[in-house]
Amino acid sequence: MTSSRLRAALITVVTWVLVLMFFFPVAWMVFTAFKPEHQAATSPPTFAPDLTLDRFGAVFDRDMMPYLINSFSASLGSTLLVLALAIPAAYALSIRPVTNVRDALFFFISTRFMPVAASIIPVYLLLQSVGGLDNITWLTVLYVGVNLPIAVWMMRSFLAEVPREVIEAAQLDGARLGTEIFRVVLPIVLPGVAAAGLICFIFAWNEFFLANLLTAQVARPTPPFLTSFVDGRGQFLAVLSAAATVAIVPVVLAGWIAQKQLVRGLAMGAIK
Amino acid sequence: MTALMTSPTRRRPSGAAPAGDSGRRGRLAVSRALLWPALATSIVLTQIPFLLTIYYSLQSWNMLRPGDRGFAGLDNYADVLRDGSFLSSLGATVAVTGSAVVASTLLGMLFAVLLDRRFVGRGVARTLMITPFLVMPAAAALIWKWSILDAATGMANWGLGLVGLPPVAWNTELPMLTIILVLTWQYTPFVMLILLAGLQAQDKDVLEAAAVDGAGALRTFGEITLPHLRQYVEIAVLLASIMLLQVFDPIAIMTRGTGGTKTLSYLLYERAFVGLEVGEAAAYGVMTVLVTIVVASVALRTLFKVFSKEGIDR
Known part of the structure; x- marks a missing residue:
């Protein structure tokens, strides 16, 4: 013993x-x-x-605030747009099945598997030609493209857990589609919406490649800004660490607090 | 990446819909209307640019000589294959992705097993373990490079010194190992989460029965837990591979592609946005997609297997 x-x-x-x-x-x-x-x-x-x-103090003297605000607006904006597009789509894919569920699902997930290399050159050139470089709105739109497949997949699996009887009862009551979605289904899957939203927010907040390439000054978000703290002439480790701490705190705290949702979201299929 | 959702969605035969045939067609129209905005957005933002990439890859086009643009057939592809950079980048990509995936999977498995046990402070330990996955990769790369792995003042070398080993110039002497180390640190929690979910989904009765029958912990793990985890391991490996194939941040920040760490995504970035060779870079892009498709098709096949088991095919 x-x-x-x-x-x-x-x-x-x-x-x-x-x-x-x-x-x-x-x-x-x-x-x-x-x-x-x-x-x-x-x-x-x-x-x-x-x-x-x-x-x-030194971090904010270097004017980190605008970069944080850029990160925040691109992350929040893209997350809201993604959810607005993904929830109806996932609803169609799980509760009101369309004919080719699997084709549609595979299409979404394959766009996520597609490396950014596949699209970055035309995207850059198009943005350049319409003056869309260094513009936070365009960056937000691109983040929608990146995160949409993840959100559709996650929402689909959360929606699939809603008991069919609940929805059928609502439909028998003659509930209209809007009522069916907003009053009956959405409250049940709210934790799932939170999980999907949080994961999309985290990915957008942490994204570096597009942020670095497509922004310069005005619309620059936090990740590429962090690299500017590396200073060839003097010591910079403490100020770099302070900036990095500020940059990771919102997402790490949110992830810790919503840990259950996050884990459930990430490992959804595995749990089920 | 969180494509592991396999909840069973059992459907009634379609004839059981409350309304008749016209009602069903109406519902189908509604479904299409709900699906269409997301589908269209995805097509516009990812598929059309890819078609353009293919189109550009067939042109000779350098941004410095805008007048010279013209159809080039497969010349760019010939250049890509003739130039040694593609093959060496392909090698670097496979080496980085492969090593980081294997290391993250082994460590993820170890941590999943350790954190599945009951012990003092398990909740806190799990919270700390998921943190590397939440940390902004750019911040992680900067901190690892300048704070942990710095040759003169880094903690890693200080630790080596404590046990009497000489300091290592990580970034310049061992760039490959440095990149793999940082990626493994970031992806281990991801693998762990999936495997932990797998462990929690295990039938406890079976484990108890094994214990009653006198099977040792190791034997139980090897003969019951591991086979049960196989499916989770597969999914974790495939998702991690696909994400790691595209990795860019630590390479751009830590090594800038030196010392054999120039992966395909970094090579493409260099050709397109430093060299301004649109046509050639587009050809690199298409080739990168082909490489990814090889991996992704394996991934999709596995997901498909999971699917059919869970009965999504109606």
Whole structure:
């Protein structure tokens, strides 16, 4: 008995050591953000620095706010648009089946598998010709294209879980389509909508390739802005860490708080 | 990427619809109307640009010489294949994707098994473990490069020093390993989540029965849990492969394609937006799509298998 208890305790210790090792880069980044610049990149590392908020001040002195706002509007805007398109589509695919469910589903998911390489050159040239570069609206539209397939897939599987009887009862009552969707079905799948929305928001918030290529100054979101903190002349690690911390906090906190939904969304089919 | 939804959607035979034939046709029209906006958006934003890419790939077109544009047939493809960059990038892509997928899968499996047990602080441990997946990849790449793996002041080298090993110039000496390391760190939680869901879906009675019959933990894992997890592993591997094939951020930020890390997506970026060779870059784009299709078709076949099992075919 005691030997198996001991073994269990040992496995727990090993688990925690591994988990903390995995989490270490994030923890170290946040810690570094609270250091003064001269104690950030030292050899050996400084474990007992003079903690300060100074570097966060420096981040906002460098005018990070507009970049965060750009990220926020592109992420929120694209997420709302994606949900507005994906919920009806997923509804059609799961509750009111169209003839070629599988073809439509495969089409959506195959667009997600298509590398951005397939479309980036014409997209860039088209945007250039209509003056759409460095424009947050166009970036938002492109994020809709990126996230739509994911949202359709997730929503479809959440909707498929709605008991048929509930919908049939509503239909027998002569409920109109709008009532059927908004009053009967949507309240049941609201957690699913939240999960899909959160995942789309996270992907848009973290996206780098399009953001870097298609924006310059006005519409630049946070990810490419972060790279500007790397400074060839002086020390920059503390201010870079502070900027990176600010950049990841909204999404990491949201992911932690909505963890259950997130995990369910990501591993949906696996659970079912 | 979250394409693992396989909830059973059992349908009534279509004749059971409350209304008659005309009612069914009406409902079909409604369904089409609901589906159409999303379908059209997807086609406009992804398919039409791809057709244009194919069209551009057949032209000789450099943005620096706008006057010289003209039909070039398959010249660009010949150039792509003749130029060694494509093959070496293909190799880099396969190496990076393959290693990161294998490493993430093994680590993801380990963490899934460890975090499936009951232990003190399991909830917190799971929360910490999903974090790398939430962290902005650009931020992760910057922090790994300048904070963890920096040759002079990085924590990794400090750790090596503690055990008496010499420092390593990660980014310049081992660029490939550096990229794979960061990608593995980001994708392990993703694989873990899927496998953890698989473990939780396991029939507990079977496990108990195995324990009663005196099967050891390892044997139970090998003979019951692993076969059960197979389907989850397949899906995780395929989804991770498809996402990793397109990876760009850490390469752009950490190595800029040096030291054999120039993957296809980075090569295309360089040709198109640094070299301004539209036609040639478009040919690279088409070739990249072909490579991805090989992987994606395998992925779709697996998903299809899952589908038919779950009865989506009506």
